[in-house]
Amino acid sequence: MNSYQGGCLCGAIRFEITSPIRKIIYCHCSMCRKAQGSAFAANGIVEREAFRILKGGDKLSTYESLPGQTKYFCSICGSPIMSRNTRRPEQVRVRLGTIDSDIVEKPEAHTFYSSRASWENYCDAELPRFDSWEPGRSNAD
Numbered sequence: 001m002n003s004y005q006g007g008c009l010c011g012a013i014r015f016e017i018t019s020p021i022r023k024i025i026y027c028h029c030s031m032c033r034k035a036q037g038s039a040f041a042a043n044g045i046v047e048r049e050a051f052r053i054l055k056g057g058d059k060l061s062t063y064e065s066l067p068g069q070t071k072y073f074c075s076i077c078g079s080p081i082m083s084r085n086t087r088r089p090e091q092v093r094v095r096l097g098t099i100d101s102d103i104v105e106k107p108e109a110h111t112f113y114s115s116r117a118s119w120e121n122y123c124d125a126e127l128p129r130f131d132s133w134e135p136g137r138s139n140a141d
Helices: 030-036
Strands: 004-007 014-017 022-027 041-047 051-055 060-066 069-074 080-085 091-095 109-111
Touching: 030 041
Parallel strands: 022 109
Antiparallel strands: 004 014, 014 051, 022 041, 041 091, 060 069, 069 080, 080 091
16 A cells, blocks of 8 residues: 655645555646646645644645635645545545655646646656546546
């Protein structure tokens, strides 16, 4: 079984994931770019029961970016940790840059690629590129 450790930049928040990470995508939408402060967000899904805050749960702040979509971040350093959607309460979307362990699962796609930053020139020819969600997925996932 896969097990991952991670946390925020300042170390106030630490978490553990005790399952594989699935549906790893690079999202290029403007909301993800703003939330990450980068060209795209690298996100993966884990089941809620496999994600556990080990330290600093009281340091998690939230922001509801869309109705039912809540982003969680460190109230001290601002590191984005995860997001949750009320339509899928059984899962957590983790920001992969906060994971310290080597991740064995691989990305599946680029989403909202036509919305990418004008200055971005990232080319990963091996992964498919979609102009919205990857096939079979909606904002609820």
